[in-house]
Structures are given as structure tokens and as C-alpha cells.
Amino acid sequence: MFDVPLNKLVPEYIKKFEAYIPSRPDPELMRLYKVDHLWRLNNNENPLGPPEGSARVIAEFPPKRASIYPSGDSWYLRVKLAEKFDLDPDQIVFGNGANEAIAFVIKAFCQEGDNIITADKTFAVYEWVAAFSGFEARLVPLKDFGFDDEGMLGRIDERTKILFVCNPNNPTGTYWDEARLRRFLDRVAGRQIVVVDEAYCEFVEADDYPDAMKLLKEYPNLVTFRTFSKMYGLAGLRIGYLAGSRDVVDVIRRTCIVYSVNGLAQEAALAAIGDDDHVVRTRRHVNAEKAYLLEELANLGVETHAGEGCYVMARLPVSDTLVYRQLMAKGVMIRTMTGFRFPNWIRVSIGVHEAMEDFVRGLGETLSDREATL
Amino acid sequence: MQDRKADIVLSVGTDMKFLPLVLSFTESSSRIFGLEDRDALKLTLASEEMFAYLCGMTGEARPVTLTMKNGFYYALLRFAFDNIDFDPRAFNLTANVSPDEEGLGEMGLLIASRSVDRMSIFHDPLEGTGIYLIKEKTYPEVEPWKSEEAPDGEGLSYGPPDVEDLKMFVRSIAGRYDPFVYPQDLRYPGKVVDMVASGEYGVLTATDRKGRMAGGMTWRSTGTSTIECYGPYVFVEKGRQDVGEGLVAALISTVARSEAICLMNRYPTAELPPGYFEKLGTIDFVLKGERRPWDFLFRELKEDPGCRVYAHAGMEDFLKTRYKRHFLAREIVPVKYEGERQNPHSVFGARFQHSQNLVVLSPLWDGADARENLARHIEVLKAEGIANILFRIDLGHGWHARLYPVIEANGFVPSIVIPYQGKADWLFFTLRD
Ligand SMILES: Cc1ncc(COP(=O)(O)O)c(C=O)c1O
Numbered sequence: 001m002f003d004v005p006l007n008k009l010v011p012e013y014i015k016k017f018e019a020y021i022p023s024r025p026d027p028e029l030m031r032l033y034k035v036d037h038l039w040r041l042n043n044n045e046n047p048l049g050p051p052e053g054s055a056r057v058i059a060e061f062p063p064k065r066a067s068i069y070p071s072g073d074s075w076y077l078r079v080k081l082a083e084k085f086d087l088d089p090d091q092i093v094f095g096n097g098a099n100e101a102i103a104f105v106i107k108a109f110c111q112e113g114d115n116i117i118t119a120d121k122t123f124a125v126y127e128w129v130a131a132f133s134g135f136e137a138r139l140v141p142l143k144d145f146g147f148d149d150e151g152m153l154g155r156i157d158e159r160t161k162i163l164f165v166c167n168p169n170n171p172t173g174t175y176w177d178e179a180r181l182r183r184f185l186d187r188v189a190g191r192q193i194v195v196v197d198e199a200y201c202e203f204v205e206a207d208d209y210p211d212a213m214k215l216l217k218e219y220p221n222l223v224t225f226r227t228f229s230k231m232y233g234l235a236g237l238r239i240g241y242l243a244g245s246r247d248v249v250d251v252i253r254r255t256c257i258v259y260s261v262n263g264l265a266q267e268a269a270l271a272a273i274g275d276d277d278h279v280v281r282t283r284r285h286v287n288a289e290k291a292y293l294l295e296e297l298a299n300l301g302v303e304t305h306a307g308e309g310c311y312v313m314a315r316l317p318v319s320d321t322l323v324y325r326q327l328m329a330k331g332v333m334i335r336t337m338t339g340f341r342f343p344n345w346i347r348v349s350i351g352v353h354e355a356m357e358d359f360v361r362g363l364g365e366t367l368s369d370r371e372a373t374l
Numbered sequence: 375m376q377d378r379k380a381d382i383v384l385s386v387g388t389d390m391k392f393l394p395l396v397l398s399f400t401e402s403s404s405r406i407f408g409l410e411d412r413d414a415l416k417l418t419l420a421s422e423e424m425f426a427y428l429c430g431m432t433g434e435a436r437p438v439t440l441t442m443k444n445g446f447y448y449a450l451l452r453f454a455f456d457n458i459d460f461d462p463r464a465f466n467l468t469a470n471v472s473p474d475e476e477g478l479g480e481m482g483l484l485i486a487s488r489s490v491d492r493m494s495i496f497h498d499p500l501e502g503t504g505i506y507l508i509k510e511k512t513y514p515e516v517e518p519w520k521s522e523e524a525p526d527g528e529g530l531s532y533g534p535p536d537v538e539d540l541k542m543f544v545r546s547i548a549g550r551y552d553p554f555v556y557p558q559d560l561r562y563p564g565k566v567v568d569m570v571a572s573g574e575y576g577v578l579t580a581t582d583r584k585g586r587m588a589g590g591m592t593w594r595s596t597g598t599s600t601i602e603c604y605g606p607y608v609f610v611e612k613g614r615q616d617v618g619e620g621l622v623a624a625l626i627s628t629v630a631r632s633e634a635i636c637l638m639n640r641y642p643t644a645e646l647p648p649g650y651f652e653k654l655g656t657i658d659f660v661l662k663g664e665r666r667p668w669d670f671l672f673r674e675l676k677e678d679p680g681c682r683v684y685a686h687a688g689m690e691d692f693l694k695t696r697y698k699r700h701f702l703a704r705e706i707v708p709v710k711y712e713g714e715r716q717n718p719h720s721v722f723g724a725r726f727q728h729s730q731n732l733v734v735l736s737p738l739w740d741g742a743d744a745r746e747n748l749a750r751h752i753e754v755l756k757a758e759g760i761a762n763i764l765f766r767i768d769l770g771h772g773w774h775a776r777l778y779p780v781i782e783a784n785g786f787v788p789s790i791v792i793p794y795q796g797k798a799d800w801l802f803f804t805l806r807d
Contacts, residue, residue: 023677023679024679024680028680029679029680029703031705032679032680032681032703032704032705033680033703034703120627124631127631128631316649317648317649318649319649319650319651319652319673319674321673321674321675321676321677321678322652322673322674322700322701324677324678325678325700325701325702325703326701328678328703329701329703335677336676336677338626338630338674338675338676339630339631339675339676340630341626341627341630341631342627343622343623343626343627343630343650344623344649344650
């Protein structure tokens, strides 16, 4: 057998990089943690599932269709969304989740020596993809839990290619209002690409929350991300997209992988577009459960932080990674926030009411049993 | 970051006719990397011992690669074989010695270990098999410093210090803390500067509004899965937990997205805030003739995915208790030796850390003579004056766990489990008194 000379084959920046280890499948976790159920409160999934129309498409998907290649560029979806947002279909590119769109944009604009700018405490994938590809990720500390526009502008240099703004921010739920986003875009003045990740935009009800789709006409360097994973409950099918000006999107399309979005995902997403009922029901659910959760956490004496989005942050008097293990043993999976650079905080996704109750009860028990800690 | 291109490499056969080449290679490259005469000479001496020893052990000449690495505060000399097509017993500390002939002191590996600061025997698919020797540079000792007026610790910001602040940080630690709560490396400001430059160590300080240093923490990565940190060291008035907490939170945030899964704190201070670390256990170390309990504090940086570990019946109760105490989800798979054919000879790795008078032994090859071989290792190390001998196994390897009766028969008891250090958790054994 040959010895693979990995030491020589692997570039230095890959050696330094750590592979993302997704959590094990639920049945594996349940077996290891010896529980007979598991509430998934770690990935901001929609507890109500997909909209009815999508559910029907999925249930009725003809197995034979699985043998046919899908549209390579999500044609019908782009046409329908273009109509909805008053864009040209060519202003839209689909990906295998918005995560893939992040990689498309970075690949399209960055070369050796370039950098991207984002916040230190935000969705990790911007930073990961940049680092993984050998580019510098400049991280600007959050200010009062929100993206710091001045701080980001101050870090721009001639090698800066992209600024990533998560609006509303995962995990803090803060957002820039329209005036602030416009000010930021005016200051960048088209010199760099500005990505506004709107993965959670459908959860925001505030009037001053900007719709990046509407700003595309004025700011040709603006790119926005959307996903069907959150509000539309299709996370398991992996489908998301980006939109921007024709010229910019024409460049991004060169790096994108055709056929990366499967046919079932495309059809289910198509059926989800425009289901306002689903959005209203989800919002109602999230608002009610968020209020319940915040009240119960306050009763436990736990500091919380919550804004927009279907998640709540809580600061614990013990290690978040320890509490993760303790809650797993009670059938509740939350997100530890050490990886978000919020040590000893956890993020809890809004789930069904029973899950919220189990979480609150489990956390209460955990906090009163702190023997193992220092 | 350390420049990997700076490695200097020599490939030769294990034949004594190459000895002069090996010696001049070691001597000139260690000088190039900044070792002073005395230190360069010691490393050269060690390389001579090592090379002569390997020539003796391999019989006919085998290709061996010597790599000199610049660690900034040390030079590392590695002897590596791509594949071992000779008797691996050579890599035992105790090899080639019969106590009644030459005496315990005449073993090549042992002699080599004496003139360096660290030595380790390795065997791994990426690195190959071999031995590395580390000789550290000599630096002037710290002049302790304590400011007249302590900073008030208001409006703190955290970040890496520049070189002068880094030295001031080191001097302030010496001025305010008992030497047992910081690693000995921190007694040498110049060394700390080089340690940070090497990329192996990190330092973070807290600065108040007026630019005065209110404290700091240091850390280093030990392998890919663990970061070890020290402190927090706080220079404001006593009783200011908030500065300690700010430092710990800033440190964790700095390393949170690194490769590491665990953060250990080997030198906690009174300013360590509660709630950030879990206590894995305590090991009694003998340092400078004094017995000192050493707490092992840890926290995970990632969500624990659970894993499978192998355990011999003799250590199962210990593991179950520990896993329960720390809420670690582990599937314990029982293993034991059941008369199957074995290689005749075992090999144990030894990692010397002279500053702590410490040797960590670990299994490298399984073999029928493991029990006697381990006994001889302990005998040799005790004769060498090593006061702290630990034995470490990786619970992800069934054959490690199967060695339990051998380990136990040599007077070791299970002591501490550290999650995810290798293929699975590491289990450390200490010698029964
Ligand atoms: C802010 C943000 N952007 C993008 C994504 C990725 O979404 P997708 O599932 O479409 O890849 C997520 C998912 O967690 C997110 O939180």
C-alpha cells in the first residue's frame, strides 16, 4: 500500500484549519446520552415545520422524479422570486443552503492577501469560509450586542473585498434600521461588496427594519442572503439564495455550483413562496413562546438577551458546555455559545411549548445541582 | 507564526561513518537558530548519543531523517524513520541494557535525555516513528516588579500586549505571585517574548482607561485538541473578581474558534472566577522535594458529541464514576486479553519534562513483555531521580485499555480522565505510594 504524503500534499492554511464537526444524528445522540426523546433547540429550526403547500409537495413527490436531474439553476424559483421582489431572475443565485452562497461570494471576490470584515460574535460561517480559503477575517467586536458600523468601516483597507452584516444578527437578535444600513452603504460608497445576511428577516416585524431587496436598485455593491431553512422550515432540504445587482451576480455565478440544489427542495420552496399565513402563524408562535421563555428564565434568576429572530440567549453562572451535557442527559439540546465568543451563554431556539417547558425545568434542575463545578 | 520553511533537514543512513556529519549538522544548525555555545554543545552531545545509539540498534544502515526546527525559544532536533523495518524495541528507554553489565546509566536514550530540556518518543502515521530532543535557549531571569500605585481596573480593554508590555506583564507576575502559580517559563521575560513569537504561546492583557496594565493571562496549545492556560494574574487591588472574569472571558473568546476542544487551567490563581472551569481531579506532584496537590481544571470549548471508549473491567468503575460526575456521555466497551498471539516485545513512549521533574509514559507497541518492560522503565526513571511518573492511555484504542493489568501490576492507579485528547479520552495513572 502507498503512504499518502499528507504533510506534503496539504496546504498550510488547511493544516491550520479545523473541520467543522456537526453534531451526531439524533438517534446516535439519544443512545449515547441515554434518553428516549430529544428536543432540538440548537439550530433555530421552525417548530411548526414547512408551510402546508410545501408539506404537500414533499408528501406527494413522485419517487420516479428522483431519477431526473433538477433545474440546474433553480429556474422557476428565480422567476417567481424575481416577480415577488421586482428583480430580474438573473439577479438571483440559488445554493445548497445560504451557507453555500457564502462560499460563492467569497470565492468570487477574494484572492490571496485579501480580507473580509465581519463581527466577532456572529454567525461563524463567514469567518470560517474565509479562513478555510486562506483569507483574513477581520473581526470587529460587537457594540451593545450589535454590529459596530464605525468599527467595521475603520478596518477597511485596499485589500478588503467583502463586509458581512448579519441583519438581524444571529445570535444577538439586534438589527440595523434602514437609516443606519443606508448610512453604512453610503460610506462604503460601492468600493467593496456589502453582504446583508437576512436569514431571519421574515421573523422581524419592526417598521424600521430594512428590506435589502428594495435597496438593490440603489446600491449595486449590495448582496443579500435569504434562506428557506428558518421561517419556511425546509432546513433539511438545504436551499437558500442570494440576490444583488446584475453585474455583481454575473460574477458570483461564475463560482457557483450548478445542480447543487435538488429538485424536491426547489419544488417545496416554490410552494412556500407567498404563504403569508404560515409566516403569521410562525411569528405568533415565536412571540408567545419567547415571552414565556424570557419570563421563566427571569424566574430562575438568569440574565437573558433577546431581540429579533427565533432564539433567545441566556447567561449561565456555569460553563455552557457543561450545561449542554447536563441538558442532553435530560433530552434537551441547546447551542453552547463559547463558539460564538460568548462563554457561559447558551442560545435556545424557540420550539414547541412542551420543549420550552422541558428546557426550563431541565435548566432549573441543572442550576441547583452544581456540585461538579468549581 | 513559526516559519516552517526554516527547518533544516539532513538525511543519512544509520552508519557511524556519518557521525561527523550529524555532529556538525546539529551544532551549526542549533547555532543558526540562536542557541548559545553551551546549549548548542549539549544538544550536539545528545545528538551524538542518539545517533550512535540508533546505529547500534538498527544493525544494517537504515535511512533516518534529522530535522532541526526553530522554535524561537528552543531548537528541536528530530530523528525520524518513515517506516520501522527493524526491531522497534530500540525506542524503549530501557533498550539495549542489561543492568548487571553496564549499569542503568549507560543507556543511549537516557543519556541523550539528560542534556536536553524535553525529549519524547513518538510513533504516528503523519510524523513517522522516532525521537525528538528539545534544547531551550538560556535567558536572564526576571526582575520582579510591583507598581507603587495599583491601577483601579476601570474601563478595561483586552488584547495582546506589545513586546515591552509583555515583559512588564512577566515582571509583574513575578512581583505579585508565588512561583507555584505560574509556569517556570514565565520567570524569563525574553523567553516569553520568544514563546509568543513562535506562535506556541498566547498572552492577553487587560489595560485600564489610563493605559495601565491591570492583569493578564497566558496560554499555549498542547497538541491539536487542547489549550492550556495559566492565571488569571491580576494587578489591581485584591478581591477584584471582575478583572479575573474579564480576562477569562476574553481568553476563552480568543481560543473559542480554534481547533481545540478542551481548555485546561494548570495554574489557577485566587482570581479565577467561579463557574468557568470544572475540576477533573488532583494529582500530587513532587516539586523541589515538596509534595504539592495539583488541581486539573478544564472546560470544553465545544459541544461534547459523546464517544465510545474501551475499558478493562479493572478500570470500569473508576471511569463510570468520573463520567457520571462530569456528565460525559460515553459508551464503555469492555476489553480484555484472551490468550491471542502477541508480538514478543512492547514499546513505551516516554516524554521528559525536566523543569517539572516529570515523565509521562504511554504505550506505543503492544507486546508480551509489557509487564517486565514497564517495570524496568519505572526502575530506570526512579534511578534517574524522576519524582513524577505518570502513565497515560488513550481510551479510543482497545489495546491501550487491554494493558490495564500490566499498568496496575506496576503500581499505577487511575487518576484523571481528560476528554478528547487523542482518539478518545485520555486516562492518566499515577504511581501508588
Ligand atoms: C445568519 C445565518 N445565515 C445563514 C444561515 C445558513 O442557512 P442555510 O440553512 O440556508 O445554509 C444560517 C443558519 O443557521 C444563519 O443563522
